[in-house]
Amino acid sequence: MSADAFIHADDIRSMFSSAMSDMYRAEVPQYGTLMELVSDINEQKLADDASLRDGLVRNDELDRIDLERHGAIRLGKPEELFTMRRLFAVMGMHPVGYYDLSVAGVPVHSTAFRPIDDTALRRNPFRVFTSLLRLELIEDEDLRTKAEQILAKRDIFTADAIKLIYLAEKNGGLTRIQAEQFVTEALETFRWHSDATVSLETYQTLCEAHRLIADVVCFKGPHINHLTPRTLDIDAVQRAMPERGISPKAIVEGPPARNCPILLRQTSFKALEEQVYFVGDTPKGTAGTHTARFGEIEQRGIALTAEGRNLYDTLLSATRQAVQINAGGSNARDYETELSERFVAFPDDYETLRVEKLAFFHYSATEAGLNAASTENVGTSVNDLIDRGYLRADPIIYEDFLPVSAAGIFQSNLGGDAQKNYQEHSNQGVFEQCLGVTVRDELALYAERETASLKQALDDLGIKKNVA
Template sequence: MRDAGFVSRDDIRADFSAAMSAMYKVEVPAYGMLMELVAEANAEVLAGDPELRTSLEATDSLDRISQERHGAIRLGTPAELSMMRRVFAVMGMYPVGYYDLSAAGVPVHATAFRPVDARTLSRNPFRVFTSLLRLDLIGDETLRAEAQQVLAARRIFSDGAIALTEKAERQGGLDRRDADRFVDEILETFRWHDRACVSADMYQRLHRQHRLVADVVSFKGPHINHLTPRTLDIDAVQARMPLRGIEPKAVVEGPPTRRCPVLLRQTSFKALEEPVSFQSDDGAWMTGSHTARFGEIEQRGIALTPKGRALYDRLLDEARKIATPSADGSNAADYGAALAGRFKSFPDSWEEIRAAGLGYFTYSLTELGRTARGGRDDDVERLLAEGLLRFDPIVYEDFLPVSAAGIFQSNLGDEATEAFAASPNQQVFEAALGASVVDEFAHYAAIERRSIENCRSALRGLQAAE
């Protein structure tokens, strides 16, 4: 049982999210400019769309828009991943979903640590997409052994971070003083380090294998490589970035512009080339550069059922066969046209999406439903037809492997693509994690099911009160 004097996990997560954002704005000033653009676009959308505002208010999502963001980190060893799981648990964040990015030429697999229930999401929705490097996909055995040696020798968590995590586990939480110290100590894991822990020669050899491998192996810690605010109009922000001197990636990843957004759309400004130092054999430091960190924005839509996801995947695959987007943007228009054309097959009204079983919804009583009298059955369709129920889309809280890989590759350049064999290995990942990941489809289905049962229970209560 948690002590009443403990700070809630939600508050610790909110404090950590705010501290991370403040740090990243200092480290990457363009991110602060991106946040301003997103705030402007969101205000304009809400002012012009009263129906959207009403839906967000009905699902307790309106206040989340301004604070919503996610981050991403890349870890090097199973031990780092296991410890990170324990750290995030102190903040009420748990692993949801398994992602194999090797299918897109990125040698990692991943999960998303996030809050999982509606109450904690409404308190603070911060999530971190967490990748584990797959050295087994690197064919150069000598380089792989060297990388393993470097990663085995580093410690990405401070003694204080480990001690406070263990204390939280032991006593069930942290008091205010310890919670503040915990945030400070964990923040150091995500801080940028401009001195590499490998030589310039090894960095170049890692870089030639894959830029992401160089990013994970070459530094003292996993530095946050991007943060992502949520926008209600990603196309507007994409168009305005160049007006603020920010160079966006060529195309928005995910589905095309739609009246009813589905899953997730993402874009970013291109990764920064930043000065770093490498130590030579004689101990002297020499200047070089590294490209990894960027700013991203996301627009979230409805969570799709397996049927909806299968349709989405098929249409996206068909569009990419017509025109695969290149990092330089030379065929962006062709890709946009192909995407829009193929997605005409995906219904674009909430009524059609629900009727076809393509998305997940929450159900709630209307004003008429809250005052209903007389015998009512439990049939959802009849209750909807009678105006006693309403439905609202469940926001997709997770990530897309192809979308995430697109962001990776667009920031790495076309030349960074490697033909890694796709080898989904969720069991190996979960063994490294030290826990099973939550199945996102089952999770969204349970949310929908509970909302229906709550409505039925409320209606039965009204009948009993007559």
């Protein structure tokens, strides 16, 4: 079949993310309220901040704001992760990064499936943070064996989804009709099911081990547990949620508010308590409740280099050691104050971040630079080209996640106050073996984007050799 007959993977991703949003909005009405709130605040922020709007337009990022969201799922066994990787590949999404959440008390390790090149990210940057349960962290051997037996019986993919994944791999793509069917079938994997696969007693036993373990093991599939719109002002969203009848978590996870946002800040509304029917003596089963699905909001900033991440991790660790958020969040203000004071040590202007190589930038030749290049040799240092207005450096947006922040969101929405501590070390090798491929290094991807943009900008200015 001719490749011309296939729909682009980016278009399949857009079809899927739109269908996912519609499904989640129908299942969790408060998500629709959250989307409206974020849209209102983004519109106001763009109206108030012309430089922000101009930067988004210049970098072709304005249109993606409304598209931008990420989801999160939790898988139970290696075979599920292996097939999920194949499913996301049909949509042009690849595993980027390895995250060990066990260090923060959550018994999973994870990756993010997302597009990786600039064009695909501009078209639709949809991501899915995907976790695999670490059954070896269940201390009770009998309970661990029981969880394995329960998971062994389930198949989270429809037969037609598997067939279409195979067709895409065999033929190199899907036709529009096949893509539409693929989205319909793939969506079934992420749908909520109110019927559990275990008894109430088994569910409660697994909850005692860890509520996330129960969430993964006791249901037919990895129901999408949140979708996340991107806001341009997360603090405004946090303040406004109660006005819309939404109860936010106590703190915004990640770095503090800054003039130059870095990495990722996240908040959420609390998980819904939903009616569930457990396996029982009656045809309908035993009625109970489960909390798993919630609403999350994110604000994305500039991607940091290895040096920048080391500084961020050091400052965040010092903050968390000085002030630990209690279960009720009553000391949230103390934590936020400590966080802001610690992060004074992190430069808060883009030029310093660039010169000190703490963050990644996209370079482009300016109109003034192009005009000058037509009449003179402009080749000096990058810093000099910047100073003379011949070269522009714009922030590269962080497309990935933060393990401590992710764990904080998970913990605040699992219900219960217990904090688990795991001694197990991260095991990227085992995770990649289950995945079937190695994960991409997110820092290398950002470095490649920065290097390519600088080379192109220098070429545009007629500079054929590297400059310092």
